[in-house]
Structure formats: structure tokens, C-alpha cells
Amino acid sequence: MALNVLIVDDSPSMRKVIRRVLMLSGFDVASCQEAGDGIEALAILATAPMDIVLTDINMPNMDGEALVERLSSDPLLRQVPVLVISTDRSEDRLKRMLALGARGYVTKPFMPQALGAAMDKISKEARDARAGL
């Protein structure tokens, strides 16, 4: 089942790298959209169904923490698994993001295999959600 992926990061080059890793890792991606911050991400999510959201934390306008909080509080959007990809390695931040509803956390810099493994886990959840399981 091909998945619709939303990549949220204020760095265009990082969005490109993530997109490339997804493609090279062989994930069945139906569509891949990009947003530069949480506000843009919510605008996309309001109009297009997404199966997975990959988000940075430190972003202008609306950061990743606020975005995850908003998604978790929405009855429909809370079903969409979120993977955090961030330079922040602190235990406090990791626990906080998972407590807010993120399903996984990858730290930058990352080896492509690490992102691939995290996506493997989350994409299974996304497919189960699509199948109503």
C-alpha cells in the first residue's frame, strides 16, 4: 500500500535529503509533500490526507512540538503517525515529544539506515491505520 508522506523542515536541503532517503530505501511512496514549518504543514493536512508526517522541531512560525501537539488534539489527525527528525538529542525533549504523541524519534545527523528502520516501524502503523486495524 503506497503511503502519502509529509516532510516538515525549515531546511529545503534537509527535506530533499529525507525525500531521497525514502526513495532509495524502497518505501512505497504514493506522494511526498513538503512544508517549511508547522503552519504550512497544517495547511497541507487540511486539504490532503497524509499517512505519515516527518517533522523537525526547531522551525520558525510553528515548531515541531506545537505541531505534534496540534495533531494529537485533532480527532482525525491524531491517527496519523508522526516521526520526529531533529538535532535535539536531549532525553527531556525525546520523552516530551513521545508523550505528546510522536511515534518515533530520529536524531540528526542520521545514517540512511537509521531513518529507514524508523520508517519501517512507523509505516506499518500507518498501513494498519489505513486498513482500520
Next chain:
Amino acid sequence: MPGLDYEVLLEAAVAEVLESMCFLSVNPDISSEEESRTIWVNRRVDFRGPTQGSFGVAVKLPTAILIAGNFLGQEPEELTELQACEVVGEIANMVCGTLLAQVDPQAPFHLATPRAEEQSIALPNRITRSFVLDEGALFAWLELN
């Protein structure tokens, strides 16, 4: 924070980022000096948390383009100067985050969006390290408030 060897931490952070994200090997270089007549791509990241300050990465423009090519998986001739500069900013962002995680693993830091640094690389109040890559020299600097 007292007792930390920031130069060693800097070296480790630069190596980790360039090796994992750009597939580049990097070695510390004690002989490189900033060449004032060369165009440098110098990007800084301001940070706050238990420690406040700024961090930066500087490379010559041709080196920036080669690094960007590795980072993005594209041929250098396909890239614009703007793209190369943005990649250097993202490299600075990741090195800064990696460095701060070594300074204080438990503390969350906030990193501002990378921006161009107008000042010279080696200022008196900065910790500076230079590195040799096959693609050219790279300078990393740290300024603590």
C-alpha cells in the same frame, strides 16, 4: 561549562556530521589559515539553553558546492550557489546540535535558523578549528556568551 575541551568536542561533532550525512572523511588541520581574499561561505547558528552562544562553519565556495553535492546526492554542476550556501547552513545546524549534545546531554537547546555570518572567522573570543577534506578546508568556530 568549565572542564570541557571544546576543541575536541568540535572535532568529534564535525566528523560525525560530515561522515554520516556527506560521506566525507575529515581530519583536523592545524596549519590552515583564513585567506582574506577568498570568497567564503560562512554560516552561523545562534543557540540558547544552559549555555548561550553561536556556532559557525566556513568553507570556500567551491568546497561548499562539492559538499552540497555529496549531501544532496547530486552532481556539483547541477547546484546553485544558493543551494550550496543553504547546505552549509544545515551542516552548521547539525554540527551545532551534535556539539551541544556533548556539552550537556540532558539539556534541551534551542537553535535559531542558520544565517550568513558577516564577520571574520577567527575572532579573539572564538574557539576555532580547521579541518582538511579532500574537497578543501573547513573551519568551525564556537563563540560562548
